[in-house]
Amino acid sequence: MDFRISELLIPAISEPVESGHLAFATCTVLVTLLSCVFLFIRSGTSVNLPPGPKGLPILGNLLQMGSHPHRTMTALHKVYGHILNIRLGCIPTVVVDSPQLIAEITKEQDNVFSSRPHMTFTEILAYDAHDFAMAPYGPHWRHVRRICVHELLTPKRLENTRKERIEESRCMIMEVAERANKGEVVDLRDVLAGVSMTVMCRMLLGRREFAATGKQPKDFKHIIHELFRLMGALNPRDFVPALGWLDLQGFERDMYKLRGEFDEVLDAIIQEHRDLESGKLPGGKKNDFISVLLDLPGEDGAPHLDDKTIKAVTIDMMAGATDTSAVTNEWAMAEIIRNPQIQRKLQEEIDSVVGLERNVEESDVSNFPYLMCVVKETFRLHPAGPFAIPRESMADTTLNGYLIPKGTRVLINIYSLGRSSETWVDPLIFQPERWANENLTAIHDSGFRILPFGNGRRQCPGYNLGTTMVLFTLARLLHGFNWSFPPGVTSDSIDMEELYGCTTPLRTRLRAIATPRLAPHLYSQ
Numbered sequence: 001m002d003f004r005i006s007e008l009l010i011p012a013i014s015e016p017v018e019s020g021h022l023a024f025a026t027c028t029v030l031v032t033l034l035s036c037v038f039l040f041i042r043s044g045t046s047v048n049l050p051p052g053p054k055g056l057p058i059l060g061n062l063l064q065m066g067s068h069p070h071r072t073m074t075a076l077h078k079v080y081g082h083i084l085n086i087r088l089g090c091i092p093t094v095v096v097d098s099p100q101l102i103a104e105i106t107k108e109q110d111n112v113f114s115s116r117p118h119m120t121f122t123e124i125l126a127y128d129a130h131d132f133a134m135a136p137y138g139p140h141w142r143h144v145r146r147i148c149v150h151e152l153l154t155p156k157r158l159e160n161t162r163k164e165r166i167e168e169s170r171c172m173i174m175e176v177a178e179r180a181n182k183g184e185v186v187d188l189r190d191v192l193a194g195v196s197m198t199v200m201c202r203m204l205l206g207r208r209e210f211a212a213t214g215k216q217p218k219d220f221k222h223i224i225h226e227l228f229r230l231m232g233a234l235n236p237r238d239f240v241p242a243l244g245w246l247d248l249q250g251f252e253r254d255m256y257k258l259r260g261e262f263d264e265v266l267d268a269i270i271q272e273h274r275d276l277e278s279g280k281l282p283g284g285k286k287n288d289f290i291s292v293l294l295d296l297p298g299e300d301g302a303p304h305l306d307d308k309t310i311k312a313v314t315i316d317m318m319a320g321a322t323d324t325s326a327v328t329n330e331w332a333m334a335e336i337i338r339n340p341q342i343q344r345k346l347q348e349e350i351d352s353v354v355g356l357e358r359n360v361e362e363s364d365v366s367n368f369p370y371l372m373c374v375v376k377e378t379f380r381l382h383p384a385g386p387f388a389i390p391r392e393s394m395a396d397t398t399l400n401g402y403l404i405p406k407g408t409r410v411l412i413n414i415y416s417l418g419r420s421s422e423t424w425v426d427p428l429i430f431q432p433e434r435w436a437n438e439n440l441t442a443i444h445d446s447g448f449r450i451l452p453f454g455n456g457r458r459q460c461p462g463y464n465l466g467t468t469m470v471l472f473t474l475a476r477l478l479h480g481f482n483w484s485f486p487p488g489v490t491s492d493s494i495d496m497e498e499l500y501g502c503t504t505p506l507r508t509r510l511r512a513i514a515t516p517r518l519a520p521h522l523y524s525q
C-alpha cells in the first residue's frame with residue numbers, strides 16, 4: 001500500500017471534464033468528505049469501537065500501512081490487542097488475528113459477516129459482481145456458489161479430471177529433468193506457476209492455454225499476472241471515492257483494458273464450445289467446466305447462466321486456484337531445500353509407499369502424513385494470502401463487547417494468526433513435527449489456529465482440489481529429484497522475505513538445482 005500523498009492530493013487532470021461530470025464529481029467529493037469527517041468525529045467520541053491508532057481526516061490510517069500492511073497490522077495487534085479498529089480512507093475497518101475472534105466471525109456470527117465489500121475490481125473484472133468470490137451475500141452469490149460446488153468441484157468431477165492433472169505433472173517433471181540434465185538452475189516459481197495454470201486451463205477450458213486464436217501462450221501468462229497485480233492493487237477509489245474518479249494511478253484504465261482482453265479470449269472460447277456442441281466444429285463436446293456451465297438447463301430453452309456470469313466464474317476459479325497453490329508450493333520448497341533433514345524424511349516417506357520403480361499417483365497422497373505436516377506448517381508460517389478475502393458486516397453487532405457497525409470492512413490477519421506466540425511454541429521456526437499428533441485428514445483446523453481456506457459460508461470451495469494439487473506436485477518433485485541451492489546460496493543466505501499483494505510469494509523467486517534420483521525412463525512417463 002505505497003500511496004504517495006502528493007499523488008493523492010495534487011491530482012493531474014489530463015483530460016477535459018464535462019460540466020455535468022464536474023457537478024457529479026463535486027457532489028461525490030462533498031458527500032465523501034462529509035462521511036469521512038463524520039467517521040473521523042465518531043472515532044473520537046465515546047462510541048465503544050475497538051481500539052486502534054488515530055488516523056488523519058479523509059485518509060484515515062492509509063498512509064501508516066507501509067509496504068507490508070499485514071506486518072504493520074501484526075505490530076499494531078501487539079499494541080492494541082487481537083481486534084483493532086482502523087480507517088482506510090473512508091472505510092471503517094476492523095482487523096482480527098485470534099482464533100476466538102475468527103471463530104466468532106466465521107462461525108457464530110457468520111450470518112452477519114458473510115458479505116464482501118464493493119470494490120472497483122468487483123465492478124470491472126468480476127463483471128459487476130456476476131462472479132461469486134467478490135459478490136455480496138445474496139441470491140446471486142448463493143446460486144452461483146451452489147452450481148460451482150455441486151456441478152464443478154464435486155469429488156466425481158475431480159476424479160474425472162485426474163488424467164489432466166497427471167499429464168501436466170508429467171510435463172512438469174520432464175521440463176525439470178531437461179534442465180537438470182543440461183546442468184541448468186530450475187526457476188521453481190516458473191515451474192510451479194506453469195503447472196497450476198495449465199492444470200486449471202485444462203479443467204476449466206479444455207485446453208492447455210488461455211490464448212484466443214492467433215495468440216501465444218505468453219499472452220495468457222500476461223493476462224493472469226495482470227489480474228493478480230490489479231487484484232492486489234490498493235486503488236484509492238476504493239478508500240476515498242471522491243478522489244477515485246481521477247484514476248490517478250491508472251488502475252481503472254488497466255482494469256478496463258484487461259477486461260477487454262478477457263472478453264476477447266473468453267468470448268472466443270465460449271463460442272468454440274457452442275460450435276463443438278452444435279457440430280459446427282468437428283471434435284465433439286468437451287469435458288470441461290465451461291461445457292458443464294453451458295449445459296445447465298435453463299427455463300424455456302434459455303441458457304441457465306448468461307455469458308457474463310460464465311466469464312466471471314471462470315476468472316474466479318482461475319484466480320482462486322492458480323496463484324494460491326503455486327505460492328504455497330514455492331514456500332514449501334524453499335523450506336524443504338533449506339532443511340535437508342526434512343527433505344530426506346519426505347523422500348523416505350514417499351519411497352516407502354511408492355518405491356523407486358514407478359511414479360507417484362494422485363491417489364498416493366493420502367498415504368503421506370509427513371508431507372501433510374509440511375503443507376500444514378507452510379499454511380501456518382507462509383499463508384498464500386496474508387489476509388482472507390475481505391468481508392463486510394451486514395448489520396450492527398458486537399465483537400468482544402465492541403460495537404461493529406453495519407458496513408464495517410473485516411480483515412482476518414491470517415499471517416499474524418500463524419505467528420502468534422500465544423498459540424505456537426517457537427512460532428518463527430518451520431517445524432512440521434508440531435503437527436504430528438494432529439488429525440491430518442481434516443484440512444480445516446477446528447481450533448482456528450490456522451485458516452488456510454477460510455471458514456463458514458464464504459470458505460474456499462476449492463479446498464479439496466487445492467490441497468490435492470499442492471500435495472501431488474510436491475510429492476512428484478521430491479520423488480523425482482534431490483534439491484539443493486545453486487552455488488553461493490545457503491540456507492542462511494536465501495531471501496525468505498515475502499512480497500506483499502493479495503497473495504504473498506517469496507520476494508526473490510526460488511531457484512534451485514535438481515538432481516534426478518529415479519531411472520531415466522520414469523521421467524517421460
Ligand code: HEM
Pocket residue numbers: 132133134145316317320321322324325328384385388389451452453454455457458459460461462463465466467470
Ligand atoms: C492452496 C490452494 C488454495 C488456498 C490456500 C485458498 C484460499 C482461499 C481463502 C483463504 C479464501 C477466502 C475464504 C474466506 O473468505 O473465508 C478462498 C476463497 C475462494 N477460493 Fe480458494 N484457495 C485455494 C484453492 C482454490 C481452488 C482450487 C479454487 C477453485 C477451483 C478456489 C476458489 C475460491 C473461490 C471461488 C473463493 C471465494 C468463495 C466465496 O466467496 O464464496 N480456491 N480461498
